[in-house]
Amino acid sequence: MVRRRQKVTRRRAAGPEPTIRAWQDDPGTGVLLDRPVPNLAERPLAFSFDGPTPKPASYQPGTAEFRYWTAAEALRRGADFWAQLISLQRWQPGPVLKVLLDEGLDLNAFYDRNALNFFHGPSPNGTVFSDESPDIVCHEMGHAILDSIKPQLWAVGSHEAAAFHESFGDISAILSALQLQELRTAILSDTGGHLYQSSRLSRLAEQLATAIRAQQPDAVESDSLRNAVNRFSYEDPIDLPPIAPASQLSSEPHSFSRVFTGAFYEALGGMLAAVASNPSAPSHEELHSVANDLANILVNAIIRSPVVSNWFAQVAATMVQLSGDIDSKYPAILKGVFVRRSILSLNTATTVELVHKSMTAVGPSNGEQREPLARAALSGTQYGLERPVLVETPSQARRFAVTAAAGNADPIEPASAITAAKAFLDDLFRGGHVDYGKFAKETRIEHGRRLRSHRLVPENGSIRLERVLFDCGLCSV
Secondary structure (H helix, E strand, C coil): CCCCCCCCCCCCCCCCCCEEEEECCCCCCCCEEEEECCCCCCCCCEEEECCCCCCCCCCCCCCHHHHHHHHHHHHHHHHHHHHHHHCCCCCCCCCEEEEECCCCECCCEEECCCEEEECEECCCCCCEEHHHCHHHHHHHHHHHHHHHHCHHHCCCCCHHHHHHHHHHHHHHHHHHHCCCHHHHHHHHHHCCCCCCCCCCCCEECHHHHHHHHHHCCCCCCCCCCEECCCCCCCCCHHHCCCCCCCCCCCCCHHHHHHHHHHHHHHHHHHHHHHHCCCCCCCCHHHHHHHHHHHHHHHHHHHHHCCCECCHHHHHHHHHHHHHCCCCCCHHHHHHHHHHHCCCCCHHHHHHHHHHHHHHHHHCCCCCCCCCCCCEEEECCHHHCCCCCEEEECCECCCCCCCCEECCCCCEECCCCHHHHHHHHHHHHHHCCCEECCCCCCCCCCCCCCCCCCEEEEEECCEEEEEECCEECCCCCC
């Protein structure tokens, strides 16, 4: 009898999981960390990178392989955070969002409903790649997240909606960074537990800011692209200049975004101090919990808020209303911050909770504001056009009255939807942000810009304004 030889399967001893090396936040801070290999194809928010995938390893900064994995790690971390927070099932463009890591020479990055686009450009310290900064990639991802939960903000003619998109991008960068325990611990140590101080968490995109500052010294802040610790307060953007030095406020979306971002970050610090068991020494777990609370309040307020001309005030008021369901200490803190920043008037802040209670007693709210935005036909004569321009307006129905405040604390009556859209369109043409296409070839206004956020398209014999992208470059061309 012949015995068959049994096949012996030898198992490899379990070894450590492979890791990659990445920046903790921005290359300008120079802090590295080792992280698990990110799975870009993981649903519900999957990514597709251009080009071949390098083998996971701890590459040196400055290499293409390092840039690939630091971008992949930041995007996966940020997308996982937002997906579990708000049950997102897909991106606005579809189940997979393309990421184009290097689209050429420019100090820029943008989201265009097709992909996240990144570039490279000159800096006093060498070439800067915008895809190498977790601050920048998580900002651009923030545009895609907001577009997925509130697509009405994409094309609406509104200074505040455009600025809020930029603010949400910066908030996305901050909240994505706070998912790292190492960073939370370091920031609490650096600030002595008082979060609302300038730190590498509040200072966004320091490396890109250095490159832009070398070309246009007043285009960005002195220590970063934008700093969430700031003293900007609300002014009606219709009355602001379209451009201004970074030390001042203008209606330009990145500039005006700092009002809401500053309020969000100040509220985060106040809420942390209010709930920490030791307010002078909050733990990294408490910071993580409060950051997630505030993110939850924000996104639910966005979903429930109608798209109106004073969008900042509408979202702020809804945040106050929703925050008490999480912690009774939160509404007073949010009201204090929003009143100091003039995002909410005193009258709105002192009545908004009572309004919420009365509306809840009557019955559930109508939830998401799904009605389409009304279009207005605005005169195109001053832009060199022979026909009116169709523009989506911030025209959804208000559920309750909300106002921001003027410098003297008086409530600011919200502009009409058409007035807000007209002011926004004026600034687009004044800044050279509109691609005329085939229209007004002899009368158009040219600014020499390479990249434009909007374009004019024909539609049933009319001209329609269409958003192409959210452009995050701050140089003049």
